[in-house]
Amino acid sequence: MLSADVLVVGAGPVGTVAALALAQQGLSVIICEAGADCAQDLRASTFHPPTLEMLDELGVADDIIDYGLKAPTYHFRERQSQQVIEFDLTDISDATRFPFRIQCEQHVMAGMLAKRLEEHPNATVLFSHRANSFEQDELGVTVAVETPLSIEKIRTQYVIAADGGNSIIRKWLGAEFSGFTYPEKFLCVSTKLELKDYIDNLCFVNYIADPEEWLVLLRVPSVWRILVPAAETESDEKLLSDETRDGIFSRLIGKSDVETYHRTIYRVHQRVAQKFNHGRVFLAGDSAHLNNPLGGFGMNSGIHDVWNLQQKIAQSVGDGHDERLFDLYDRQRRTVTHDFIQRQTIQNKELLEHGADEGHARRFANMQAIAADDGQRRSFLLRQSMLESLSDAAAIE
Secondary structure, eight states: OEEEEEEEEOOSHHHHHHHHHHHHTTOOEEEEESSSSSOOOOSOOEEOHHHHHHHHHTTOHHHHHHHSEEESEEEEEETTTOOEEEEEGGGGTTTOSOOSEEEOOHHHHHHHHHHHHHHOTTEEEEETOEEEEEEEOSSOEEEEEEOSSOEEEEEEEEEEEOOOTTOHHHHHHTOOEEEEEEEEEEEEEEEOSOGGGTSTTOOSEEEEEOSSOOEEEEEOSSOEEEEEEEETTSOHHHHTSHHHHHHHHHHHHSOOSOOOSEEEEEEEEEEEESOSEETTEEEOGGGTEEOOSTTSOHHHHHHHHHHHHHHHHHHHHHHOOOHHHHHHHHHHHHHHIIIIIIHHHHHHHHHHHOOSSHHHHHHHHHHHHHHHSHHHHHHHHHHHTTHHHHHHHHTOO
16 A cells, blocks of 8 residues: 555646645655646646745746746736726735746646656656545545556545545535536637737737627737637537637637637636535645636635645644644635635626626726726735735734
8 A cells, every 4th residue: 555644636736736845845745646647738827926936935936937928917908999907017026026927838837846746755646546535534544546457545644635626535525615607608719820910019918808708818838828708508519610719710800710729618617615624634726616717816826725735734744633723724725715716706707798888887997097006006916916815814813
């Protein structure tokens, strides 16, 4: 039977950060992943300033910055009027060593960290190993893991469930996952066509309001990503068709038959687990909370979860299990999830999806006022960069 101080389930960005942080503190770590590698998807692509500070402590920030695209500015735009409100993170340079976002595909970072884990003496990486079930006792957890050929057992003091929104660990815990699912689909398409050649004053991160079809334009090193809403009644086949693609690009840049590299449909949720700590098993990232992608908070908040958690696990392994530490993890991270992540992502979506009505005009005018006022702009940037959420969590006792 394999054994380690900590088992991390899931080798995405959240799981690999947790595993590397724990290994660097001297704990033995096993990370298991159901897939054959780190999933090659484009679901998340924005790294906020405090996340870059955490990655810097792990010694990987420079590699991600070198590979990714540095985005100190981002835009809220009106599609019909072509008005642009620009926010510049260099305005809060005194609050962070990284006053910018980095645009980088999440699987690139997860792959970088997985490689470091494979080379780390305290870590074991197990791909094609799916966590199946587990049993807890007073001293630890025994996890059954399915491989292509057998069922194996892993014995560990602690389990971090970073296995995504469909977390098998959360399901076995029976943890309530309350909230709602949006009554629409989100369609993401990507292209290597340079959109800056067609749209004036385009930066790497753009949130575009429109009464008919709001959208998000994000640049990562490999492609432009375009996120649009889609009617729930539309079939997946229709949404993934060339006809739908042509409609999106015709309305956006007046051009059809654009070559795309990914076409993906998402169902989007706003859900939070009722409790993040369950004895020696902990939920983090998408297994603990889901939110819409507007603002880039999902992956980042998951990394912030495990950054908080790994410090408490290291203390418990060294000094003996202390349930109070993990109750504190739950209070800190679940409170921030409710008070900031959920509320802000819902507000961000409302800003984009409402059209040419009085309420929307009022919201857009308010954004213009925030951008024009030094104090309001600073507060907004500290909030949107997630620096404020971390300080709020640290203040919870």
